[in-house]
Amino acid sequence: MGLATFVGGIHPYEGKELSENQPIEELWPVGELVYPLSQHIGAPAKALVKKGDQVLVGQKLAEAGGFVSAPVLSSVSGTVKTIEKRRTAGGTMVDSIVVVNDGKYTPVEGMGQERNPETLTKEEILNLVKEAGIVGLGGAGFPTHVKLSPKAPEKIDYVIINGAECEPYLTSDYRRMIEEPEKVIGGLKVILKLFDGAKGVIGIEDNKPEAIKKMTELVKSEPRIEVCPLKTKYPQGGERTLIYAVTGRKINSSMLPADVGCIVDNVDTAAAIYMAVVKGTPLLTKTVTVTGDAIANTKNYSVRLGTCYQELIDAAGGFKTEPEKVISGGPMMGQALFDLTIPVAKTSSSLTCLSHDAVAEMEPTACIRCGRCVSVCPGHVVPQKLYKTALRHDLDAFVKLNGMECCECGCCSYICPARKPLTQSFKEMRKAVAAARRK
């Protein structure tokens, strides 16, 4: 019996050895802080402050713009400089609140007030999670309080904590798990309080034996929690592949994990829930890996939200060689950046600095129908056929061939011996289909 996993997937160069042994260091911001109002899936947050306002650490700068939305909190104390459009990692200009740091880190009243989760009601827990500005920190940015409020909470029988960290180069979740496992487990216990019939499972890829060992030891005394070692394979940490590996249940693109009785949260999200509910500290920081062959010193930083990416690079000693590409996130699903004047957002996980952009020199050649895209696709679609529909921009054919089941993991593009931009074209098609459906 092998380790829990899924059918398909790839084994890219992991690159984790570059930064996995770097303990998380606290990084204090130097310059102004930028808080985009849209760091999550759903409606943008609505600004509560205006230019010139004094703000405190943990103060709400913007409130949730709807149910599926999340507030944005200040991670420093200081003065609101302006509210204007700033570029985010995704490349778009987003309304952002810019705060000048006074360096005092004066907290709002009541911050840091510890609570016993046993005495809290479910509604109180959900409200604390919401007010703390917590969203899916693994990268999706789905508001966590929404995720934790499924239609039928009694039907949830699995709460899965995603510690797979299958994306190459990233080590922030790994460091979290071995440095502060009690926070992750504490967060999971809070979530389990919301779902009485559920069992907690922490899924970790077996390339992180240290994390598996630590977590397993700590959950020994927890009857409702267990650790599930997963086979190291990309994209093991994808929501659908993770649920399948842990429970054997399958969801497609139009289903939610809750439809098969599952709630999935990233380890960092679980830790944030613990901090918010038990320690009274909202989401102010994010663990970010600074890595790649172009950076002088690889690091794992705990950094205040809103800090400029450039400051992380400077703190890590700058570049030892001129980078050709800097990716917000990992090389499989991360977003390449024009420049580094981008703020750390809730969904930031890594700055991967590559001295050589090998992909830029690759010329696509003829498809030889080798079928490698088919065998690696975790969504069990036929990328080779989808690509043909993408070239014709035939949305109907794309949907008919299950194009919407693509999770944009990048496996097909990675493996294609003809270097076809498969995933890239599917992203465009999926956007076009979604836009057409909204009409």
Add this chain to the structure above:
Amino acid sequence: MSKLLNVSSSPHVRSDVVTSNLMGDVIIAMIPAAVFGVWQFGVHAALVLLLTVASCVVSEYLYERLLNKPVTIGDLSAVVTGLILGLNMPPEIPVWIPCLGGVFAIIVVKQLYGGLGQNFMNPALAARCFLLISFAQKMSSFTLDGVSGATPLAVLKSGGTVDVAAMFVGRIPGTIGEVSTVALLIGGIYLLYKKVISIRIPGTYILTVAVFVFIFGKQDLNYVLAHLCGGGLIFGAFFMATDYVTSPITPMGQIVFGVLLGLLTGLFRIFGGSAEGVSYAIILGNLFVPLIEKYTLPVAFGKEGKKA
């Protein structure tokens, strides 16, 4: 920072394996059979292989140069076509015949349909069939150690008996590359090990032939084994039926394809006029590939039992 960084859509890394690596593996896998053929049939066989490959590569180069297209001989696909075609030639063939075959394979079957990936028939096999029809006598006279003789399957068809051990090793008359089952299996195992091909097509193909000849031929182990080792079945199953371009891309389709080839081969061998049938079975099978793919699309993850 004055210089803007490179921006592109993810993923930002790619596997090292490109088309020429895969083609290179196929070439490596055919070396045992080629070496055995040359060792057994002599230096003329080496000349045939060399000239067939050269004919294919030169045809591709000239065609692409003349039409101002990018020259793609570096992807090694023309070498693979040439080698497969050469290995399908009788060892004593006058060299101009396989050279003509190479031109036909590359120009008519491959390039006129749009080049690599666009042809719907296996170029080497289509060329072989073209030569079989055009030069039937020269294409089907086989000699071993200076003595001309019938191939084992022809002997079998006329009611004779054959030495399966000799067939397994390759001490039989036949085309340069098809005779040694063991040399071909070494190559086949290499391709499986390197994951260039999956077992789906060769496995189902060979199994279907075995079952078919057992039911409709003779219920005799020696007879069935002779059918498996003879007539280029192993060569066809591992090297020609698995041609990426002309076989189904879907896993289920590959199984259907293998079974179809097995049925056609059995049909041709047992009920047809000729003793052999692998080449024609694969060529015909190629024509069914789009249809097979259409009905064997995999069910998307999480969509089992649901309408798409």
